[in-house]
Amino acid sequence: MRKTYDLDGSSLSGVPLTRDVGHSRYLELARASDSPQISYMNSQTTPTLLVEPNTLLREGLKRILAETAYSPVALAANFDEALAGWETSATPFLLIMDGARDHDEACGQVRQLKDQYASARVLMLVDHYDLKQIITAFQAGVDAYLIKSVSCEVLVKTLDLVMLGEVVFPSVVLELLREHALRADGETVMQSAEKVPDGTFQTKGLSVRETVILRCLMEGDSNKLIARKFDITEATVKVHVKAILRKIHAKNRTQAAIWASSHLPADEHAST
Structure with a gap:
């Protein structure tokens, strides 16, 4: 059974947990690219596919991960493009994908991926946290769920945990669950x-x-x-x-x- 971590857990000791870095962190490292084509490159690290419709964010993430074990071997604007030229093997691979543009569609793609490649690991990036969407994502098979303004250090540490077979959820989930429980409790009494x-x-x-x-x-x-x-x-x-x-x-x-x-x-x- 896989363990589940939140971003404030002791398992991430020594890691800055600020979530206020914002998109500027990506933009500082990004270089605009006009080409919508997928780019493939050889890598000796964990095979990583990056799906992000925003060119600046996609290029920024590529640069952030370039010096890590998760340097992307495939960059694409959408899910189908990323998998079109991907030749998988028995080695587990990692998919970092956008879940902000169409969350339901992204979750459906995760289910499809997990059905086809059981060893695949998925990290979904979103613009904000919503309890129902978080639950839907994990039910679909997402291994980690992060807001796009998360710090680079937390992103990399999260990927480390995911590739070890762990599940990482945002600590804000606990707050959202408490609020949901209080609302449900009040509604039960009112009804x-x-x-x-x-x-x-x-x-x-x-x-x-x-x-x-x-x-x-x-x-x-x-x-x-x-x-x-x-x-x-x-x-x-x-x-x-x-x-x-x-x-x-x-x-x-x-x-x-x-x-x-x-x-x-x-x-x-x-x-x-």
């Missing part, structure tokens, strides 16, 4: 009750007492304060709160308050 056609709200079987206690939770009242308001014991309040959480499928008092603010009518008056 736990639905408004019925006559404009009233379903209360998920809540009793009158549970409904007024739920309003207290919405206002941030503690169990002790609720007990004083209704002249009941704190133990009784806890029993009601547990019943409320169970009925509206909330995990805690905060979620219950969110549910109440969205699903209890504003003009409903608390009663005992």
Whole structure:
């Protein structure tokens, strides 16, 4: 089983992790070329194919990788051109490709490549990170996924890991997953009750007492304060709160308050 690394992991110790280098890093090293033709050259290093529709970026990446073990043996503006003149062997080869122009098409090409050449390794370069696109890319078989403004050092170290059979994902994925989880959690609570056609709200079987206690939770009242308001014991309040959480499928008092603010009518008056 392959390990999975993020760009902030200790496995990349000593590597600058700045992502603010920008396209200028490529442009500084690039020399504009008017020829759209693929160029092939002999190489004793890891066979590397580079697919990038932007000429400046393509030439810039070529120069960046020229002094590494991944000096491109084929440069092309699109996937088909890159593979057209490629003679593969049993040796694993590397494909560095653009995923920004048409992400879905690029993922489809990765699947095609992996089906035909199981030993191929793929690094996809994009303009920005999107959680759904990242997931789609890795499901397609992408081995590493980087933004185009990544530093040269991180790019090369990532290629090293990929050729060792590892999977490298951007650390921003963790942040995106956390945000997605929070949104999904909130939506689950918000959808736990639905408004019925006559404009009233379903209360998920809540009793009158549970409904007024739920309003207290919405206002941030503690169990002790609720007990004083209704002249009941704190133990009784806890029993009601547990019943409320169970009925509206909330995990805690905060979620219950969110549910109440969205699903209890504003003009409903608390009663005992």
